[in-house]
Amino acid sequence: MAIRRGRGVAAINYPTGMNLGGDPTQALVHSTPTGNFMVTLSSVDLGQGMKQIMAQICAETIGVPTDRVVVDTADTDTGPHCMGTFASRGTHRAGNAVIQAAREARQVMLEVAAEEMEVNASDLETDGQGNILVKGAPQKSMSIFDVALSAHFKRGRSISGRGMFLIPRSYPEKETGAMKPSTCYAHACTVAEVEVDDETGEVTVLTVKNVFEIGRALNPKMVEQQLVGGSWMGISHALYETTEPYYPNRDHGGTDFNQYLMPGPGDLAETEIIVLERPSADGPYGAKGPGEMCANPQIPAVANAVFDAVGVRIDTLPITPERILRALKAQASN
Amino acid sequence: MAKVPVQFTLNGSEKAEFIDSGTTLLNVLRDKIGDTSPKGGCHQGTCGACSVIIDGELRLSCLTLAETCNGATITTTSGLAEGGVLHPLQRAFLDTFATQCGFCTPGMIMAAKVLLDHTPDPSREDVVEALSGNICRCTGYEPIIQAVLTAARANSQNAA
Numbered sequence: 001m002a003i004r005r006g007r008g009v010a011a012i013n014y015p016t017g018m019n020l021g022g023d024p025t026q027a028l029v030h031s032t033p034t035g036n037f038m039v040t041l042s043s044v045d046l047g048q049g050m051k052q053i054m055a056q057i058c059a060e061t062i063g064v065p066t067d068r069v070v071v072d073t074a075d076t077d078t079g080p081h082c083m084g085t086f087a088s089r090g091t092h093r094a095g096n097a098v099i100q101a102a103r104e105a106r107q108v109m110l111e112v113a114a115e116e117m118e119v120n121a122s123d124l125e126t127d128g129q130g131n132i133l134v135k136g137a138p139q140k141s142m143s144i145f146d147v148a149l150s151a152h153f154k155r156g157r158s159i160s161g162r163g164m165f166l167i168p169r170s171y172p173e174k175e176t177g178a179m180k181p182s183t184c185y186a187h188a189c190t191v192a193e194v195e196v197d198d199e200t201g202e203v204t205v206l207t208v209k210n211v212f213e214i215g216r217a218l219n220p221k222m223v224e225q226q227l228v229g230g231s232w233m234g235i236s237h238a239l240y241e242t243t244e245p246y247y248p249n250r251d252h253g254g255t256d257f258n259q260y261l262m263p264g265p266g267d268l269a270e271t272e273i274i275v276l277e278r279p280s281a282d283g284p285y286g287a288k289g290p291g292e293m294c295a296n297p298q299i300p301a302v303a304n305a306v307f308d309a310v311g312v313r314i315d316t317l318p319i320t321p322e323r324i325l326r327a328l329k330a331q332a333s334n
Numbered sequence: 335m336a337k338v339p340v341q342f343t344l345n346g347s348e349k350a351e352f353i354d355s356g357t358t359l360l361n362v363l364r365d366k367i368g369d370t371s372p373k374g375g376c377h378q379g380t381c382g383a384c385s386v387i388i389d390g391e392l393r394l395s396c397l398t399l400a401e402t403c404n405g406a407t408i409t410t411t412s413g414l415a416e417g418g419v420l421h422p423l424q425r426a427f428l429d430t431f432a433t434q435c436g437f438c439t440p441g442m443i444m445a446a447k448v449l450l451d452h453t454p455d456p457s458r459e460d461v462v463e464a465l466s467g468n469i470c471r472c473t474g475y476e477p478i479i480q481a482v483l484t485a486a487r488a489n490s491q492n493a494a
Contacts, residue, residue: 047435047472225431225477232474257380257469265462265475 001199005206008304011189014293015182016283017089023167025089026080027097029058029105030160035130035148037062037105039071042079043094046075048291049222050090056218057095057284060103062109063126064144067118088121088289091218092184096165097117104161112151112159184280186288187213190234190297192269196309198328201321205269215288220275225277227273234298235269236262239318286312314315342406344369345413353400360384360395363410371412371440375469382468385441386410392448411440414447421484422492423447432481433459441468446482454493456486 017023028040039058045051055069062069073079082094107121113132114121117140125135132147133141151157172179193206210231217223240261244253254260279286299317307313312327344367351366360377363369363386365489375383377479385397387409414421420428423443431438442465449456449464456464461482470478 049434104459216393221431225434225473229434229474232476233471246434255377257376262469262471263468265465265479268474268476271474271476 001197003197004303004309005193005195006304006307007191007193008301008308009189009191010300010304011187011245012293012297012300013185013187014088014289014296015089016092016186017167017182017291018083018087018168019167019181020132020253022169023083023089023093025082025093025165027054027094027101027163028080028160029062029098029101029163030158031105031109031144031148031151033148033152035064035068035146036145037064037069037102037217039069039098039101040079041071041073041094041098042076042086043090044074046085048085048226049219050094051221053091054094054098055073056104057098060285062098062106063128063132064130065128065231066071068130068144080273082085088186088188088291088293090289090291091287092280092283092289093167095218095287096282097282099163100165101161101163104163106161108151108157108159108161109147112157113147115155116147116150117142121276128321130231146222149186183282184215184288186215186290186293188293188297190231190301192298192301194302194305196306196324198310198324201324201328203239203302203319203321203324205239205302207270207272208235208301209272209274210294210297211274212278212290212294213278214290215280215283216277216286217275218285218287222289224273226290228271229257229277230274230290230292230294231271232263232268233295235302237295237317238299238302239263239320240315242318245320253331294298338401340400340404342403342408344408345410351373351400355401358396359393359400359403359408360386360396363395363398363408369410369412371410373437373440374431375437381438381441382445383438383441385444385468387404387444387448389446390451392445404482408420409444409447411443414443416432421447422488423450423482426481426485426488429473429476430481430484432477435471438468438470438472443480446485449482450486454486455490456482458483 029036039054051071054071055066058069059066110121110124123135124132130144131141151159170180189211192207195204212227280288312331314323338355341350372386372395373383375381379394379397386395388406413461423446427433445464445468
C-alpha cells in the first residue's frame with residue numbers, strides 16, 4: 001500500500017454554439033441625443049461578462065470609447081431575438097450581430113457628420129475618442145456629441161442599426177452522414193499530475209497545466225479569469241461532482257451543498273494557464289467561445305493520470321475513491 | 335400574530351423594525367431594510383453568501399434570528415466603503431479580478447474582513463481556512479485568496 005504518482009494528458013476540440021435548426025441572434029444599436037450608444041439584446045449576462053464584451057465590440061466598431069456604450073440585455077418580451085446564453089455562443093453570435101448593427105449606425109453617423117461638415121461621408125474617419133475627422137485633414141473635425149445632437153434636433157436622422165447573425169442549420173449528407181455541426185472550434189490541452197492513495201482510493205491533484213486556444217482574447221483579463229475558474233471546475237467534474245451517483249437511480253443523490261461536493265479553497269491544485277490566440281475566420285474580431293471548453297480537458301487528463309498512477313481505467317465520473325478501490329480489487333483478482 | 339420590535343446598529347446607523355417572530359436576519363436586512371448585499375444562496379448555512387459581521391464575529395445571517403440581534407452592531411459589505419472610497423478588500427477584489435458573477439463576493443469579503451481584523455498579516459493557509467465556509471462556483475478560489483493577501487499587504491503598507 002502506497003501513495004502513487006501519475007501523469008496524464010488530454011486534448012479537446014470544442015464547438016462554439018449549437019446547430020439544432022439554425023442558431024440566430026439579433027442586436028439593435030442606437031445613439032442617444034448626446035452621442036452615447038445603446039446596444040439592445042435579449043442575450044443574458046450570467047456573470048461571464050457579456051455586457052462588457054458587447055460594449056467593447058460596439059465601441060470598437062463605431063469608433064467611440066467603451067464607456068460611451070450602454071448594453072441593455074435580457075428582456076425577451078421586448079428585446080430583439082436571441083437563442084440564449086449557452087453552448088459558449090454569446091460572444092460569437094451576439095458579437096457578430098452587434099458588429100453588423102454598429103456598422104449600420106456608424107454609417108448614418110458619418111452621413112450626418114458629412115452633411116454638417118460639407119464633405120463626403122467616405123472621406124471621414126473616427127479617432128476612437130469620440131470625434132469624427134476628415135481623412136488626411138484631422139484639423140477638420142466634429143465631436144460625435146455634436147453629430148448626435150444634429151441628427152436628433154436638426155437633421156431628423158436616427159443614428160441606429162440592425163444586426164442579425166445566423167448560423168444556418170446543417171443537414172447531414174444522406175450517403176456519408178457528413179455535416180458541419182459548427183463553424184468555429186476552440187481547443188485545449190491539459191497535463192495533470194496526481195497522487196493516488198491505493199489504500200484509500202483518494203486522489204490528490206498536484207498540478208494542472210493547461211494550454212487554451214481561444215481565438216482572439218477580446219478582454220484578456222476576463223479570459224484568464226474564465227480559464228482559471230474553468231480549470232478548477234474541470235477538476236471538480238473529474239473527482240467530485242455528481243447529482244446522481246447511481247444514475248438513473250436517484251438514491252444517494254446530493255440534495256444540498258453539504259452533499260454536492262466541489263473542491264474548496266483548501267483543495268486547489270497548482271494551476272498554469274497558457275493562452276494561444278488564433279483569430280477565428282467568422283468570429284467577432286476573431287473571437288471564439290472559450291466558456292465551457294475550458295472545463296473539459298482536465299477530466300480525461302485526470303483519468304489518464306489515475307491510470308498512470310495505479311493502472312486502472314475509471315470510465316465513470318466522478319472518479320471517486322470507491323470506484324478506484326473497486327477497480328483495484330477487480331484488477332488484483334484478475 | 336404580534337410583531338416583535340428589534341433594534342440594532344447597521345453599518346453605523348440605528349435601525350428599528352417590527353418583525354414577525356422567527357424572521358431571519360437575512361430577510362430583515364434584505365426585505366425590510368433594503369440592504370441586499372448579503373445574498374441568500376442556500377438558506378441553510380452551507381454556502382456563506384449571507385455572511386455578515388455581528389459584534390465583530392462572522393455569522394450566517396440566514397441562520398440568525400433577527401430578534402437575537404437586539405442591541406447588536408452589524409456590518410455588511412455595503413457598509414465598508416467610506417464615501418466614494420472602497421475598502422482595501424473591495425479594491426483588491428476589483429484589482430485582482432476576484433469576482434466573476436459576484437454572488438459569493440459579499441460573503442467572501444465579510445469572511446476576509448473578520449480574518450484581517452484579527453490577523454492583519456495572514457499566511458496563505460490562514461486565508462484558505464478563513465474562506466473555507468464560503469462557496470464560489472466561478473473563480474476556482476485562487477483569485478479570491480490572492481485578493482485577500484493583496485488587501486493584507488495594502489493594509490500593512492498603509493499602517494507602516
